[in-house]
Amino acid sequence: MINLRIQPDRLEKQIHELGEIEQNVRGGLDRTTFTPAELKARSWLIGELQELGLEVRLDAAANIWARRPGSDPNLPVIAFGSHIDTVPNGGKYDGALGVLMALEVMRVLEEEGVQTRHPLELISFSAEEPNPFGLSTFGSRTVAGKLKRIDLDGIYDDKGLSIIEALNKAGGDAEQFESAKREPNEFAAFLEVHIEQGKRLLERNIPVGIVTAITGIYREEVIVHGQANHAGTTLMNDRKDALMLASELMLAFEAVCRNHPADEVVGTIGRIVNYPNAANIIPEKVIFKLEARGKSTEEIQQVISSWNVAVEEIARRRRGKVERRVVLDQAPATMNQTVIDICKEQADALAFETLYLGSMAGHDAVHMSALTRAGMLFVPSIDGKSHCPEEESLMPDIEKVANVLLHTILSLDKRLEL
Numbered sequence: 001m002i003n004l005r006i007q008p009d010r011l012e013k014q015i016h017e018l019g020e021i022e023q024n025v026r027g028g029l030d031r032t033t034f035t036p037a038e039l040k041a042r043s044w045l046i047g048e049l050q051e052l053g054l055e056v057r058l059d060a061a062a063n064i065w066a067r068r069p070g071s072d073p074n075l076p077v078i079a080f081g082s083h084i085d086t087v088p089n090g091g092k093y094d095g096a097l098g099v100l101m102a103l104e105v106m107r108v109l110e111e112e113g114v115q116t117r118h119p120l121e122l123i124s125f126s127a128e129e130p131n132p133f134g135l136s137t138f139g140s141r142t143v144a145g146k147l148k149r150i151d152l153d154g155i156y157d158d159k160g161l162s163i164i165e166a167l168n169k170a171g172g173d174a175e176q177f178e179s180a181k182r183e184p185n186e187f188a189a190f191l192e193v194h195i196e197q198g199k200r201l202l203e204r205n206i207p208v209g210i211v212t213a214i215t216g217i218y219r220e221e222v223i224v225h226g227q228a229n230h231a232g233t234t235l236m237n238d239r240k241d242a243l244m245l246a247s248e249l250m251l252a253f254e255a256v257c258r259n260h261p262a263d264e265v266v267g268t269i270g271r272i273v274n275y276p277n278a279a280n281i282i283p284e285k286v287i288f289k290l291e292a293r294g295k296s297t298e299e300i301q302q303v304i305s306s307w308n309v310a311v312e313e314i315a316r317r318r319r320g321k322v323e324r325r326v327v328l329d330q331a332p333a334t335m336n337q338t339v340i341d342i343c344k345e346q347a348d349a350l351a352f353e354t355l356y357l358g359s360m361a362g363h364d365a366v367h368m369s370a371l372t373r374a375g376m377l378f379v380p381s382i383d384g385k386s387h388c389p390e391e392e393s394l395m396p397d398i399e400k401v402a403n404v405l406l407h408t409i410l411s412l413d414k415r416l417e418l
Contacts, residue, residue: 019092028089028389033131034166059180061142062172083128091391098193132157140364187372199384209378216332225321228284243283252310339375346407
């Protein structure tokens with residue numbers, strides 16, 4: 001099987017087929033969670049999987065699983081895949097590439113009559129991206145037992161649609177939601193392929209990235225209270241301006257992140273709402289979302305601890321009130337060393353240069369690492385662009401990584417017992 005290879009022309013065709021489903025006028029994809037566009041893409045994928053003769057099922061979280069039996073029914077599953085939902089006006093590679101590579105691997109094994117010892121399962125996780133329901137990595141968190149039925153209560157998008165209604169329409173089952181949880185003894189390993197979404201591979205002209213760890217993500221909702229008043233008659237010394245207080249808090253957060261000695265520590269304020277948002281009224285309330293990322297829990301805590309000090313000082317000086325609510329505290333995840341080593345061995349055997357690197361974005365592999373040996377492969381991103389219509393990876397790189405995926409799965413199948 002050393003000469004086994006994927007078919008790049010077929011894979012490229014499918015990348016464009018899936019990428020054309022509900023493409024918007026700007027060339028991007030609005031395939032956000034459980035929308036009609038995403039349901040159409042799901043239907044396309046399920047059709048491709050069924051045509052291949054795989055055992056296809058949707059679990060209660062609407063994750064799509066496609067199983068290829070192994071010769072030894074006592075062995076646990078080797079799973080691989082990613083997600084097909086996108087951010088608004090997103091690109092055709094983020095997530096979808098990992099699913100389509102997994103589909104191509106399954107096709108090659110079927111066409112060549114390769115019988116694996118372990119059962120293989122392709123997985124397309126639900127709602128990996130941040131979405132209108134505020135529940136990212138929805139499917140993988142459910143599989144890992146980190147998301148419960150109670151977490152769905154009172155969750156609506158900005159149009160008033162409940163997550164329960166949307167989930168059921170997508171083929172999930174809110175009332176049996178926790179049945180989607182899987183157990184560690186069900187898996188031997190999990191592999192996810194993803195575009196890098198950065199420039200490290202590109203700048204070094206290296207085609208294969210082997211991920212060693214995935215960044216931790218910490219998010220807060222911050223509510224800043226001031227006092228509304230007339231913009232013309234209220235003297236500067238008499239003001240309690242929530243927007244100016246919030247602005248100073250944001251700049252303090254940026255300074256803490258910029259001053260941290262680790263380059264991969266980053267911070268973002270990505271959403272801001274100002275009340276009453278009128279030109280002649282001093283703002284009385286501001287709500288913003290804050291995010292910090294780092295390769296270790298210690299780095300993230302250093303950022304938050306330093307910002308805590310700044311928040312207290314700024315709020316006291318500006319005579320305002322600050323409420324804070326943690327909405328996500330996802331610890332960094334180390335990838336499994338056995339999977340890392342086998343990825344490296346297979347890339348070397350194929351004569352492809354590799355780079356070990358950390359993922360600065362979160363992925364479903366974070367949660368799968370709580371269940372089993374998990375690993376990730378990265379494909380170079382042109383200009384480091386992602387979450388936009390210009391997102392692209394080149395087929396020669398995609399072909400190389402897909403072949404590393406294929407041979408890593410076959411090697412894991414030979415070498416792993418449990």
